[in-house]
Amino acid sequence: MVVKGNALYDDPAFLDGYRRLRRSGRALNEPLEIPAMTAALPPVAGARVVDLGCGEGDLAVRLAEAGAVDVLAVDASERMLAAAHPHPRVRYRRADFADFDVPHESVELVVSSLALHYVEDFDDLVARVARWLVPGGAFVFTIEHPMVTAPVVAADCVVDDYADEGRRERTWFVAGVVKYHRTIGTVVTTLRRHGLWVERLDEPVPTAEHVAAHPELAIHRRRPPILLVAARALELPTGNIGGPPEQPGGHRTDLG
Ligand SMILES: C[S@@+](CC[C@H](N)C(=O)[O-])C[C@H]1O[C@@H](n2cnc3c(N)ncnc32)[C@H](O)[C@@H]1O
Numbered sequence: 001m002v003v004k005g006n007a008l009y010d011d012p013a014f015l016d017g018y019r020r021l022r023r024s025g026r027a028l029n030e031p032l033e034i035p036a037m038t039a040a041l042p043p044v045a046g047a048r049v050v051d052l053g054c055g056e057g058d059l060a061v062r063l064a065e066a067g068a069v070d071v072l073a074v075d076a077s078e079r080m081l082a083a084a085h086p087h088p089r090v091r092y093r094r095a096d097f098a099d100f101d102v103p104h105e106s107v108e109l110v111v112s113s114l115a116l117h118y119v120e121d122f123d124d125l126v127a128r129v130a131r132w133l134v135p136g137g138a139f140v141f142t143i144e145h146p147m148v149t150a151p152v153v154a155a156d157c158v159v160d161d162y163a164d165e166g167r168r169e170r171t172w173f174v175a176g177v178v179k180y181h182r183t184i185g186t187v188v189t190t191l192r193r194h195g196l197w198v199e200r201l202d203e204p205v206p207t208a209e210h211v212a213a214h215p216e217l218a219i220h221r222r223r224p225p226i227l228l229v230a231a232r233a234l235e236l237p238t239g240n241i242g243g244p245p246e247q248p249g250g251h252r253t254d255l256g
Helices: 012-024 029-040 058-065 078-082 122-132 184-193 208-213
Strands: 048-052 070-075 090-094 107-113 133-144 166-172 174-181 196-202 226-233
Touching (some): 012 174, 029 107, 029 133, 029 196, 048 058, 058 070, 058 090, 078 090, 107 122, 122 133, 184 226
Parallel strands (some): 048 070, 048 107, 107 133
Antiparallel strands (some): 166 174, 196 226
16 A cells, blocks of 8 residues: 555554654754754745645744744645644645645745655646745745655665655555655756746754764764755846846845
8 A cells, every 4th residue: 555645644543653753852853854944934024925735834833923924834634734723824725735726926935844755746846836936935845855765775874776766655654655756956957947046955964962862863964864945936037047147236145
């Protein structure tokens, strides 16, 4: 049996394992993913936001509390959404990445935490994200690092078959969990193809002190577990083939 991302979090056995991990203090979200995401986010006061794969809404609520005027938080899982935290400026919607859509140029920010490695057609999703963003809008997301999604053999940290992109099946609490591997090069070129210029890449790993306190994290210094990408929608003048245009007042290279 295989379980795709859109059904995975409604599988009781999987969800039980996932929630135990998140509550155990051993998950990578708090020490690595959340700080990396927070550092990469642009100012959100007044922003309209889409959160893809919002889960229980932690990031969506943080963005609303930071001043976003509207956060449309999207997830395929009925059970995750049933446990989502209510907030007056967060709207939860059950939808699949494959066909979710919002009007053109209707949001300033699209975010996603550790969900887009479940997307089969990344090019199609990025094309839609690029349409949703206003010029200058940002797309900030984390995924499982391609060095983690690459190996076909579940060896410790031997990276293998890196160039063979596509579907991978793994056991993660349950057998047959489907994720999609793509290289960093493919991620960046797909974003650029749709006019999204990468301003920041981050590969957060635990500190040596963190590993000393939690030795089970040592593997995450041997190969990075998470890739963060922050990209910005720019309007390219006709004929520009060499790089992003100069922005009035200087080109920002960092979203933080
Ligand atoms: C690892 S969880 C991350 C949840 C949340 N972003 C966080 O960081 O706590 C991945 C989420 O992506 C959602 N998801 C996976 N595939 C999806 C799809 N095809 N369409 C919509 N949501 C999907 C899952 O239901 C799950 O809630």
